[in-house]
Amino acid sequence: xxxxxHPTYYPDAKITCACGNTKTVGSTKEKIEVxxxxxxxxxxxxxxxxxxxxxxxxxxxxxxxxxxx
Numbered sequence: 001x002x003x004x005x006h007p008t009y010y011p012d013a014k015i016t017c018a019c020g021n022t023k024t025v026g027s028t029k030e031k032i033e034v035x036x037x038x039x040x041x042x043x044x045x046x047x048x049x050x051x052x053x054x055x056x057x058x059x060x061x062x063x064x065x066x067x068x069x
Contacts, residue, residue, distance in 0.1 A: 007028040008028065009026065009027075009028060010026065010027055010028070010029070010030050011026045012024050012026075013025055013026060013027035013029060013030055013031065013032065014030075014031055014032070015027075015032045015033075015034060015037070016031070016032070016033050016034070017033075017034050017035070017036065017037035017039065017040060018033075018034070018035050018036070018040075019036075019037065019039060019040040021037050021039040021040065023037070
């Protein structure tokens with residue numbers, strides 16, 4: 001492999017979730033911040049939790065209310 005063309009590898013990179021959970025993995029970035037992780041994702045926890053992205057839930061509820069009228 002050529003030297004100087006590959007990104008720096010951090011074997012102890014920290015991933016921080018919005019829920020407060022942290023994990024250590026190997027990555028080319030030293031710190032990674034995520035909104036949802038396996039500790040708080042509804043698929044893995046079995047708990048129903050609405051994850052709203054850009055107001056999609058409210059938009060859906062408004063369309064649903066229009067159809068009922």
